Amino acid sequence: MSQAQPAEILRIHLSESDRFRGRQLYEEIVARCRELGIAGATVFRGVAGFGETAEMHRGGIVHGDRPLLVTIVDRAENIARLIPAVAEMMDTGLMAQSAVEMIRVQRAAVKG
Amino acid sequence: MSQAQPAEILRIHLSESDRFRGRQLYEEIVARCRELGIAGATVFRGVAGFGETAEMHRGGIVHGDRPLLVTIVDRAENIARLIPAVAEMMDTGLMAQSAVEMIRVQRAAVKG
Amino acid sequence: MSQAQPAEILRIHLSESDRFRGRQLYEEIVARCRELGIAGATVFRGVAGFGETAEMHRGGIVHGDRPLLVTIVDRAENIARLIPAVAEMMDTGLMAQSAVEMIRVQRAAVKG
Numbered sequence: 499m500s501q502a503q504p505a506e507i508l509r510i511h512l513s514e515s516d517r518f519r520g521r522q523l524y525e526e527i528v529a530r531c532r533e534l535g536i537a538g539a540t541v542f543r544g545v546a547g548f549g550e551t552a553e554m555h556r557g558g559i560v561h562g563d564r565p566l567l568v569t570i571v572d573r574a575e576n577i578a579r580l581i582p583a584v585a586e587m588m589d590t591g592l593m594a595q596s597a598v599e600m601i602r603v604q605r606a607a608v609k610g
Numbered sequence: 611m612s613q614a615q616p617a618e619i620l621r622i623h624l625s626e627s628d629r630f631r632g633r634q635l636y637e638e639i640v641a642r643c644r645e646l647g648i649a650g651a652t653v654f655r656g657v658a659g660f661g662e663t664a665e666m667h668r669g670g671i672v673h674g675d676r677p678l679l680v681t682i683v684d685r686a687e688n689i690a691r692l693i694p695a696v697a698e699m700m701d702t703g704l705m706a707q708s709a710v711e712m713i714r715v716q717r718a719a720v721k722g
Numbered sequence: 723m724s725q726a727q728p729a730e731i732l733r734i735h736l737s738e739s740d741r742f743r744g745r746q747l748y749e750e751i752v753a754r755c756r757e758l759g760i761a762g763a764t765v766f767r768g769v770a771g772f773g774e775t776a777e778m779h780r781g782g783i784v785h786g787d788r789p790l791l792v793t794i795v796d797r798a799e800n801i802a803r804l805i806p807a808v809a810e811m812m813d814t815g816l817m818a819q820s821a822v823e824m825i826r827v828q829r830a831a832v833k834g
Binding site for chain 3: 509511542544545546547548549565567581582585588589590591592593594595596
């Protein structure tokens, strides 16, 4: 059984070297998502990239400091609560938000 | 030469431990995409994450069981055929669908 | 402080074996993004996949030749300048463009 509902996807761009209170920023963001009751978050590591953070802090393509992307899919009101909380944790950074149709799959009986 | 057309992107969230009939779920989903004539699918492995599957099955952040994301870009009618086929293969899971402009690049002559 | 503005996300699908003038295509695309003043680009390597490039050039699932995804978030006019430049560099390929709300975070004072 699958159910579709309107939702939002939030993409948070940061890098491996970003810290928040001495800890990995991406881990702190994932922990914050859990505290806020966000449905789910996934972190991906890029192989190359550049961006605002890189240009402002290191002036070029990222070397030995891979880009990270945290993606979150949840209802609009939960994303709206999350954005200022994440912005508080970042020095400089980029987020991108857009609408999705969220499809939840749940099986009534457990499959063998 | 490039041509743009309306299409959909489907994101399927699962984890490395998910199985379908004893085989890796993500491989089975990719195989199903090919059977259904889907234009293309790409699988990404995350470095961390949590979600419905994780919370329901393991109660926490994913350890030793990385999140996977399968992304598919195709025309709306093909995505509509794919969603129930994938839902059939998952116990619990999350998909997210949204509209994109698909741009196909094809060169008339082969580049040297 | 965070500011939201309308923007576009461009996803460029290619593979590790793709070359442009004898060099890695993805590196050339990232370099072209910088030349064109694009705000940022991130490259992700997939673990599996198939697509137009794979089917046309190798007839199947990618083996020993991983799929790559370059994602770019920028204002619509910058994405519009980038697309034909990237199309020029590809033999065959797929791009997908969609609208996002871009949220830039900038802190007035540097965090300790």
